[in-house]
Amino acid sequence: MTRFGYTLMTEQNGPKDLVRNAVAAERSGFDFQVCSDHFSPWLSAQGHAPHAWTTLGAVANATETTELMTYVTCPTMRYHPAIVAQQAATLQILAEGRFTLGLGSGENLNEHVVGQGWPTIGRRQDMLREAIQIIRELFTGDLVDWQGDYFQVDSARLWDLPDTPVAIATAVSGDRSVEVFAPLSDHLIAVEPKADVVDGWHEARRGTGLAADSRVIGQIPICWDRDRDVAVDRAHDQFRWFAGGWAVNADLPTTAGFAGATQFVRPEDTAESIPCGPDLDAIVKAVSAYWEAGFTDIALVQVGGDHQDSFFEEAAAPLLDKLRAAAP
Template sequence: MTRFGYTLMTEQSGPKQLVEYAVSAEQAGFDFEVSSDHFSPWLSSQGHAPNAWTMLGAVAHATQNVELFTYVTCPTMRYHPAVVAQQAATLQILADGRFTLGVGSGENLNEHVVGKGWPTIARRQDMLREAIQIMRELFTGDLVDWKGEYFEVDSARLWDVPEGGVRIAAAVSGDRSVEIFAPLADDLIAVQPDKDVVDKWHEARRATGLPGDVRVVGQMPICWDPDREAAVGRAHDQFRWFAGGWAVNADLPTTAGFAGATQFVRPEDTASSIPCGPDLDAIVEGVREYKDAGFTDIALVQVGDEGQDRFLAEAAQPLLSKLRDELG
């Protein structure tokens, strides 16, 4: 059965609001919730960037059954992997086993703040590989010493380790990342409905003797609003950065950079890639692309803090019913 999720978008809402939305999303019937992990919003108009881990701890306490993901954390620059392992283990205990650690190779927007420069994608992927290996060691609860190419760990042990450990989902986009992370991660994260990537992930796992059919978690932005014109305007104001694609989005360092890079993106360009307005069928058709590409889980991003309560109160339940009827 396909699972449908809700995105706690830290770039567009404050921490208290995000916790409230998490509770409302669970009550509306979403199966899981994913949280971005940003130090900065994409565009200044979004206006927020609370700490994801603090917020998720509150969400774990405020919700009962909904699954939780980081989507995604970069455990290589802004955070040392030993620190992420401790955060993830603690959150898993607070969530009673509902948490999956989603990791990725990061974006310059968030990682440059610690002043370490911005490595090439190949180097970032190699750093992430080593970070996952370190976190796996720490999740055992054993004493860990590590001296690798990128990281050192000196006599570290997690004293509070969740029963059953922590699942890891890795964000991938191409052949090299699939080759590296398919044997290391439990689940796949991808933000484009690319069937070729999904199939190669399953094949790479089977080739190493691991189960091939694991969870494939995608994400799709929408901008629901009874007024389509208002929805298009909000999507353009706050989500036009999405038009750049991840090859560009990973490398720009500031909100000013994203504003400059997207200055010629028109509202109609944004609306062509993001379902805008009250039409639930348009959202279903967008999600169908992920389902057809082999995704088992699709998280929706409702664009903008404004209107979030109305979306959860008026649109979420009928949308979920339609999604489950047609794609579930």
């Protein structure tokens, strides 16, 4: 059955509120929760960017059953892959087997802060491939020495390993990334409901003899509110960057850059790409594009840090009922 998740948006809430939201999401019946991993919000109106891994440690302690995932961590610049491996192993122990490590090639917005520039997409994917190989080696618990094209690891070992191995999900967007990462990953992450990407992923895994039970994990923003006009204005204020698409968003370096790139996006443009308002059936229709494309797991983003409580109190449970009734 299709599984539905909640997004802990570090860009729109501080760490204490994120932990509180995670508890509410578990109580509301979400199957899993994903957490963004940013150094900056996309737009200053969002207003937050706490450390994802510290927050997830607290979430793991505050929740009991909901699965957790980074969505996504870039293990190549802001974090060295050896550090990501250690963080993931520790979090899996704290979460008692509920954690999946979601990885991606990153965004300039977050990774440029360490002063190493911003590589081309081909180089970023090559760096990610090598990083995943290092993380896999460290997950064995063996002593690892590595001298690669991009990273060096000297006499590293993870001393605290979880009983449940950490699964790796990797974000892909096209044929090249599917070809590179399908053999290295357990699960697929994609930000658009493209059936050809999903089909290509499964075909690539079958071609290398890997198991066919790979999960396909997507994400969709919604802006539920009792007043549709209020929802549209809020989505435009905080999420108009969403209309830019991955190819543009990955390369913009600052919140000012995102503000400039989206200055001509109108509220009605935002409402065309994000379901806004109280109509739960409209949200279900938007989400259905993902399960129709073959996604097994779909995480919702409720836009607006100050509007999570009303979402949980009034919309979350009936929305989940409608989604589960409609999904395969």
